[in-house]
Amino acid sequence: MLSMQARTVASITLRATMGRRRALVFAIPPVILIGVSALLKIGSAERADWPSLILGSFGLAVVLPLTALIIGTSVLGAEIDDGSVVHLLATPVPRSTVVLTKFAVGTGLTMIFAAVPEFLAGLIATGGVTRLAIGLFIGALVGSVIYNAVFVMISVLTTRAIAVGLLYLLVWESLLSNVVSGVRVLSVSQYSLGIANSVARDGNLNAHLGLATAAVMGAVVTVAALVLAIRRLSAFSLKGDAV
Amino acid sequence: MSSIELRSVSRWYGNVVAINDITMTMGPGVTGLLGPNGAGKSTLLHLISGFLEPSRGELTVGGAASWRNPDIYRTLGLVPERPAVYPFLTGQEFVRATARLHKLPDPDRAAERSIAIVEMAAAQDRKIATYSKGMRQRIKVAAALVHDPEVLLLDEPFNGMDPRQRLHMMDLLEALGDEGRTIVFSSHILEEVERLSGTIQVIVAGRLAASGDFRAIRRLMTSRPHVFQVRTSDDRRLGAALIGRPAVSGVEMNARGLQVKASDYGAFSREIAGLTREHGIQLRELLPEDESLESVFAYLVES
Numbered sequence: 001m002l003s004m005q006a007r008t009v010a011s012i013t014l015r016a017t018m019g020r021r022r023a024l025v026f027a028i029p030p031v032i033l034i035g036v037s038a039l040l041k042i043g044s045a046e047r048a049d050w051p052s053l054i055l056g057s058f059g060l061a062v063v064l065p066l067t068a069l070i071i072g073t074s075v076l077g078a079e080i081d082d083g084s085v086v087h088l089l090a091t092p093v094p095r096s097t098v099v100l101t102k103f104a105v106g107t108g109l110t111m112i113f114a115a116v117p118e119f120l121a122g123l124i125a126t127g128g129v130t131r132l133a134i135g136l137f138i139g140a141l142v143g144s145v146i147y148n149a150v151f152v153m154i155s156v157l158t159t160r161a162i163a164v165g166l167l168y169l170l171v172w173e174s175l176l177s178n179v180v181s182g183v184r185v186l187s188v189s190q191y192s193l194g195i196a197n198s199v200a201r202d203g204n205l206n207a208h209l210g211l212a213t214a215a216v217m218g219a220v221v222t223v224a225a226l227v228l229a230i231r232r233l234s235a236f237s238l239k240g241d242a243v
Numbered sequence: 244m245s246s247i248e249l250r251s252v253s254r255w256y257g258n259v260v261a262i263n264d265i266t267m268t269m270g271p272g273v274t275g276l277l278g279p280n281g282a283g284k285s286t287l288l289h290l291i292s293g294f295l296e297p298s299r300g301e302l303t304v305g306g307a308a309s310w311r312n313p314d315i316y317r318t319l320g321l322v323p324e325r326p327a328v329y330p331f332l333t334g335q336e337f338v339r340a341t342a343r344l345h346k347l348p349d350p351d352r353a354a355e356r357s358i359a360i361v362e363m364a365a366a367q368d369r370k371i372a373t374y375s376k377g378m379r380q381r382i383k384v385a386a387a388l389v390h391d392p393e394v395l396l397l398d399e400p401f402n403g404m405d406p407r408q409r410l411h412m413m414d415l416l417e418a419l420g421d422e423g424r425t426i427v428f429s430s431h432i433l434e435e436v437e438r439l440s441g442t443i444q445v446i447v448a449g450r451l452a453a454s455g456d457f458r459a460i461r462r463l464m465t466s467r468p469h470v471f472q473v474r475t476s477d478d479r480r481l482g483a484a485l486i487g488r489p490a491v492s493g494v495e496m497n498a499r500g501l502q503v504k505a506s507d508y509g510a511f512s513r514e515i516a517g518l519t520r521e522h523g524i525q526l527r528e529l530l531p532e533d534e535s536l537e538s539v540f541a542y543l544v545e546s
Contacts, residue, residue, distance in 0.1 A: 005343065008343040009344070011340075012329060012340060016329065019331045082325075083325035086323045087323075090294075090316055090323075091341065092316045238295060
């Protein structure tokens with residue numbers, strides 16, 4: 001049972017996040033993913049392995065992190081940016097409740113806007129409830145959790161959360177984790193793929209981590225990011241006079 | 244009752260000192276933190292409200308340190324300067340949500356009471372996005388008062404308010420102070436607090452430059468020398484008439500008309516209209532020349 005404080009924080013967060021125009025932005029990548037899958041299915045693409053390429057390289061590696069970036073940085077970051085977070089923090093609500101509730105709302109929304117569309121695209125692409133569709137769905141659900149922890153943490157650490165988050169996705173997740181093998185063990189994208197592949201067992205997913213490593217590392221990153229976010233929010237400072 | 248205690252509190256950012264070794268106690272009643280922009284008033288309020296860590300010194304509210312101590316907000320209410328309030332909520336939803344965040348036993352009742360105090364009941368069902376600046380300020384006060392705090396901190400509460408809203412806010416602060424609460428507000432405009440009684444702490448360049456009660460400071464304000472630029476239908480004749488007045492210490496003709504040094508602001512303001520009428524001179528322009536806040540505060544500090 002959620003506390004009165006958590007329910008209040010969740011309700012304000014949900015209204016703030018969905019009420020802004022950027023809520024429309026959330027819907028664009030999943031619509032493209034489902035649309036492309038449907039077109040390829042109808043058009044009978046030449047390569048038989050296209051579902052795992054589209055759903056893995058685009059769905060799990062692009063749509064999921066981008067959606068998580070937009071949502072994860074806005075659930076708390078938007079309030080920090082415009083200063084309204086002071087109204088929330090000038091109350092005795094434990095800072096852990098603030099961070100964990102915001103994280104839960106962000107994760108839930110990312111699941112709706114990225115993991116569910118990934119599943120729908122999987123159903124369309126593979127023509128039913130296949131191992132690939134289920135595996136990718138589970139991978140996307142887990143990815144929603146880890147990415148949101150990371151992006152909520154970034155939004156507490158910096159006021160340029162979207163820029164920093166985008167840089168992290170482009171440089172760390174897309175570039176380095178594909179080029180430097182050691183980085184893969186610290187890549188959220190690889191955790192999602194590793195978990196997805198443990199069910200799908202599809203070589204085209206390009207997963208480099210096994211289930212155990214992906215699950216343990218994913219849990220460690222999630223917990224570490226949330227602990228850091230709570231610690232930083234507990235020391236939240238307001239800028240003073242122009243000095 | 245909760246009082247605010249600062250003992251040798253300093254706060255610096257790198258090499259820049261924002262607050263320099265301030266020691267003061269603020270108890271029940273209304274206290275105004277006054278000083279020019281950038282003097283350190285907001286920094287001081289952020290330190291008191293637990294939104295900034297002192298670089299040195301000790302700061303307590305009701306005996307407890309406020310930094311990294313969310314429990315302090317059970318007895319403290321804060322009205323921040325930034326106008327940001329959740330625009331998508333109605334005034335009532337905002338105050339109720341704050342009551343729930345405080346885990347009050349009857350949030351709806353507490354919100355109703357608090358909204359009534361700031362006289363916002365008529366507009367409580369409207370979205371905050373549609374509120375004027377003064378209304379936003381009042382709904383923020385309602386939210387800060389919802390848990391009936393002993394200490395209320397307000398950062399520039401009169402900013403953006405029209406004269407009527409300002410009077411209402413002053414009455415409200417005075418009433419809250421009379422109830423035995425510790426009310427601390429910041430302001431950079433001395434005139435806007437002229438109706439309040441209580442204590443003034445003047446902050447200049449991060450230091451506590453002067454303190455005293457409102458009335459004493461107000462007396463200094465009205466009797467301080469002023470320079471006015473006057474333009475009339477006959478500057479020379481008015482100059483001759485003014486120079487004989489005790490409230491005027493000097494008159495000078497310049498390209499823009501007449502520059503008058505008034506040794507007594509109050510007396511000069513009262514006399515000028517009658518004098519021009521008496522001599523059949525048309526008064527076209529009367530502008531105060533030395534109203535820069537720095538000069539006013541410098542004068543107060545010297546006094």
